[in-house]
Amino acid sequence: MAISLTLFPHKFLPKVRLNLVLALFGLLVGGIILTYTYQRDVEKETTYFIWKQAKLQSISKNVPRPLKDVLLTEPKPKPGRTIFFLETSRTVRPKPEMINNMLQLTARQACAIESAALHNPNFEVFVLFAGPTYRYHENSSQHQQPIIDAILSYKNVQLRQLNLRRYVTGTPIEDWVKYGELFSSRFPIHHVSDLLRLITLYRYGGIYLDMDVVLLRSMEDVPLNYAGVESFTHVANGVLSMAPTGFGHKFAESCLLDFQQQFDGDAWGHNGPGVITRVAQRICGTANISLLLEDRTRCQGFNVFNHTAFYAVSYRNWRHFFQPQYLQQTLARTKDSYLVHVWNQISKLFHIKVGSRTAYGMYAEKNCPRAYAAAGKYL
Template sequence: MYKPRVKWIFLLLLSLLVFSWCLMYGSSMSRTDVRYCFMNTFSTVPSISSSPQKQYQTQNKLTDGPHLLEDVMLAEPKPNASGRSIIFHETSCPHEKLRSSMQYISSAPLNMMDLTAREACAIESAALHNPSFSVFVLFASPAYRDYNNTPPVMEAILSYTNVHLRNLNLWTYAAGTPMYQWLKDGKLFSSSYVLSHVSDFLRYLTLWRWGGTYLDMDVVVLRSLDKLPPNYTGAESSTYLAAGVMNFAPDGFGHEIAEKCLLDFLLNFDGTDWGNNGPGVITRVMNDVCKTNNIELMMESKRCMGFHVMPREAFYAIPWMKWEYFFEAQYLTETLDLLRDSYVAHVWNKHSKQRRIKVGANAAYGILAERHCPKVYAAAGEYF
């Protein structure tokens, strides 16, 4: 009479075991798969521990058809030691590469160089208002360019001689830095917000490696950044600094702050918290440097040993809770008024990316784009 119960218990335990195994296998596969986003599809998939330099040489053997963009570590010009560079990162993962990786296929469709009109607008506005700065766009997922078929918005930004498009190999880029061993260990790729945290990882690594100005790709630059002092970030609220606009000098105190940010990133990385590894890093570091967590006090002259905490109006005059102000005509006058003293308008892509805006619409984002990225706006088509 107990045999059916024993059999049922056995089947239940077996089911639980299979389910647990599937979860562990799926999680492991997911961590492995995401790495394919940042590997070249024409090469044999490299292991994390292989030589980054060798990986790049293998990738760069392609001679016909689309050409792999040059690697930022090998090409000239590079972000320069004067700190007069503005740097963007493109860290999205093409779906074709991820689908191919799920089947363990090492040859997926090429990731052709492309940007949305809004991303291209950020780049054009930076180049337009800062002609004496070099503007770099670094693609973390290896990108190819077809010189006979360049998308119109890419043609628009490439018409600026100070814009440079480069590939960035994660492992090459991190080699020789405090981040390399941590990257090899793979913790980054198990994050719940892996692409966002790759972006966080790269912004601090870039500022440590080169110095200069880092910008998010969901901004419109409204004026020259030339007169801003070196070493700054911006307040987002009364309690947090933001990481969407940051400048560190390439040496001296700026480099010291960059190193503090790297060490904080490594020590406090949390893959389950979206903001911990971006704004959380610069906020914690400046709390320590300024000896206060009061943002108002941080803005006082000399409080932060020469590091400048810019007021919210400088880069984040429209808070994320009001992101719709950029898209609705009823807020046009108020939005432009709030931005009158701003260097950058931040449109909060995390919240606004699904909101389409018709070219010619009487909304703040369209007005700003027409003024500050005119070539991209003209090339955007029906919607921006």
């Protein structure tokens, strides 16, 4: 206390205390200002970072992404428990611009896919796009594909792309495809499609369906290894089933070898229904198609369905699906069918109004309700 009084005479104590208080107050205010400034800068940087990340994500979502490769991506098709569809329009000479290779499906294609997923919930449904195919992120501002959303609302639907040369690797026809004769065909898209369905069933087994069908009931309990006739001269290849092992795998191999050995690039159906017909005739030991239907035991387990199963309405009568005056007749004709095949190659430009009383409209409303609702005004 004596020292304090010596250093700070009594008359100066109030002044010293005041200065100390002012100094402490200044430090406190300065600290508050510095803290506020720092927090404000941090908030600015954080806000900018969040904005930048959101911007990058927005840009990323608006950049089309390629579909995943079926050979490289999980989940893979379940052998013998998968239904396959193929889209091959970009297989040959795809356009280099990404925007020209965007994922697209028509309402009828979506209906085929949905009807398969709806009626066969215990099977996977894989839609394979041959060639580079891109799609926008579902949250992209460019995303305007209610048809795609409709089919992807089913958990058992997968969209994939494939590279033909990679896809054929390890199959009996690998070297022939890489040699290039296939691409000299007059009908390359159709003949690639004919080949890819055989390669797919050779790889995985299961069921292949054309994308111009509508399933009317489940096919899960139908034993594998079958096709159906569309006439008294040909077993068609629009619906094919082969087991992934045993007889089914050997049948698929025989079809691939026949495709290669008998290939004719100038003939439309020679490499499609022609392959299945020739192999079935050899295995069944007869060229008489009617015998394949009458004697189920002669084909070593390969079942050939009569035309009512898949092709109850012939291609000559394709308009019966789309014209109201044939509604009752067509429904009666297909009442025992597993599916209907609407012959897209000749019917694709014939559109019907949603809600019209036509056979196809009735099939779609019942068997692909989400695609039907997303179709807009026309199917």
